[in-house]
Amino acid sequence: MQTHDWLTQQFEDHRTHLRAVAYRMLGSHSEADDVVQDAWLRLARADTSTVENLGGWLTTVVARASLDLLRSRKSRREESMESHPVDAIADPSPASGPEHDVLMADAVGPALLVLLEALAPAERVAFVLHDVFDLPFDEIAPIVGRTPTATRQLASRARRRVQGAPAAASADLPRRRSVVDAFLTASRSGDFTALITLLDPNVVLRADHAAVLSSAANLARGALPLAPEIRGAEAVAETFKGRAKAAQTALVDGTVGAVWAPGGQTRVVFAFTIRDERIVGIEIVADPEQISEIDVEILGD
Template identity: 55%
Template sequence: MDEKDFLAECFETHRTHLRAVAYRMLGSLAEADDAVQEAWLRLVRSDSDGIENLGGWLTTVVGRVCLDMLRSRTSRGEEPLDVRVPDPLVGHVEAIDPEHQAMLADSVGLALLVVVQTLGPAERLAYVLHDMFAVPFDEIAPMVGRTPAAARQLASRARRRVQGAATVPDADLTRQRKAVDAFLAAARDGDFDALVAVLDPDVVLRADTGGEAAAKVVRGAAAVAGQALTFQRVSQSARPALVNGAAGIVTTVDGRPVAVLGFTVTDGKVTAIDILADPERLGRLEVEDLDG
């Protein structure tokens, strides 16, 4: 085995971890793959003999690449001003894909990622690397051009925003599924009262349909229930799924996904619904046969 093959083999042992870092930073599976590929190219061009901790080095490189990508989005005016529903990880209800399981080792649901996507690039980097991957502030500081104390403050501000906006879901997947099934049944029946009963009074629904407009945001049980009634027709083709490791729904037309719904269920009530209905982005997602 030559040196490049050995390096490639070592890199592959870190790929899933690096993709998880990039996914949390960017909210895009395709861009996450691009960031990981860029890290590989930088590794090949580097003096790998001088790298003592390859995993740490690659994590730092991916963080820098993602930071550059986020700043580029902002300079081009592509970073949404409101909310953007990240690419969901969709799997069969019976068993989550092993790679998805690794990507979601700390139960990163769509609702949490939506909030992370609203953070500025430097705050996002500090929060994701430190709070999700335990990267020390001494290593984060040079990446954002700050002192370690300032990097700590960035993560602290980000943490407060995330904790203030993202609810913690029930750990019991069966309890989650019971609430989501009740929501789906009520939507199919057009039962407004049953919908309100399964929704938290402060529930928030975010629907990302793509295009120039920011995601639509609806708040409150009555408003969300009213919106869900418009879902009655397409709900007939809805199938249960795991969406970012939590109970969710995929709706299809002619076998193609037209919407992925991720639910946050807390104390048996639906506290957040995040919908991706952007045809272009859905077309790039890998969605398993949920009937199989």
């Protein structure tokens, strides 16, 4: 009985946060309540003796249940936002603190919820957990069934859509394209100095598991091995020097990037983050499932 009372109190301490997580994902108060109640039933039945972070465990349970519900909703083609009007979560008290801040964020977020409805279920979960609730990608990855790198890409794609990046990228297309074109040219010619000039000193290159494996298979041809994460302009420039022979500039989810698409079939996607005329981030995606979810438009001359 004492253990049950302790679990009850712990759950109640996390209830507000869990409801906010579920509501952000589902856009429905009733569904959020159902998911949170289900989390309590799972907690009551589970052996939590080895759980070190109960709040994290509960958040994972709620997130997975919400993802399942989103996928079910999508498969039934439900008009979710019309069926579940977006309204603000009422502020139950004048309290302050992190949980109260979450509630107030929900209270001013109906427009965001409408935008989130346009995202695929896994994109929505990755975006909400990382950008709204600051969970690291290593913890989100098992929830959405992807690698941390692929999960980062999901959140990044969702972020661009939510922020209206396609329109922004279109307005700024010539400048961004000039940076990517110059990078690809320097990469093909092996111009290390030019690559350094185009890269931010703290640039980060991230590659998914499929890209890393493909790189390892090409070691016999003299190619440098590709690590999941490479940091710093010199290391990234060395990685790309003499490469990108067949890469083409493309729109990747509405912003300028590049692809390797032999025979017109996209095999590798390079997503660039550009700031102040320099490349600050590069994502390499070679996983076919992830590529199938990316909007690619190869740009002509």
